[in-house]
Amino acid sequence: MHLHKYEKIWLVFGIGSLVLFLVVLGVAAFAFGHQPPSHMASVDSQNLEESVFSEPGLEQINEDTYRARLIAMAFGYSPDTIEVPAGSTVIFEVTSQDVVHSFTIPGTNVNMMITPGHVNMAEYTFDEPGEYLVLCNEYCGTGHHYMQMKIEVTP
Numbered sequence: 127m128h129l130h131k132y133e134k135i136w137l138v139f140g141i142g143s144l145v146l147f148l149v150v151l152g153v154a155a156f157a158f159g160h161q162p163p164s165h166m167a168s169v170d171s172q173n174l175e176e177s178v179f180s181e182p183g184l185e186q187i188n189e190d191t192y193r194a195r196l197i198a199m200a201f202g203y204s205p206d207t208i209e210v211p212a213g214s215t216v217i218f219e220v221t222s223q224d225v226v227h228s229f230t231i232p233g234t235n236v237n238m239m240i241t242p243g244h245v246n247m248a249e250y251t252f253d254e255p256g257e258y259l260v261l262c263n264e265y266c267g268t269g270h271h272y273m274q275m276k277i278e279v280t281p
């Protein structure tokens with residue numbers, strides 16, 4: 127079989143790119159442990175009152191670390207405000223009681239989809255005091271654009 131020179135170059139390039147992609151993916155997954163976030167823990171979205179989300183809110187787990195268990199719903203979050211001192215690391219555990227929402231803190235790398243039945247997790251250290259807005263960026267119904275909460279970071 128005769129292959130034209132350019133055909134060979136493109137074949138090598140194509141197969142080379144594929145191998146490189148798989149190697150990068152493999153190293154990220156197995157050597158660095160990068161996994162798709164969340165979806166590890168599940169919860170019965172029909173029965174949140176009897177789950178760890180029975181009393182959503184903030185809980186201090188050590189000197190400067192807090193866990194915020196929050197429920198997303200059409201069209202808001204419960205609770206709708208949390209307050210932590212600057213320098214705190216907050217571990218967010220968020221679930222939805224109805225449809226898919228998101229939990230997005232603009233200006234940070236916290237941006238996760240909130241799926242009913244799952245405990246979606248993210249972690250963030252609030253170094254700067256101020257008021258942080260949390261928004262939903264998954265269209266979830268007529269009140270989607272009103273869906274928000276606040277994180278107050280006190281000095």
Ligand code: CUA
Binds near residue numbers: 227265
């Ligand atoms: Cu919740 Cu959009």
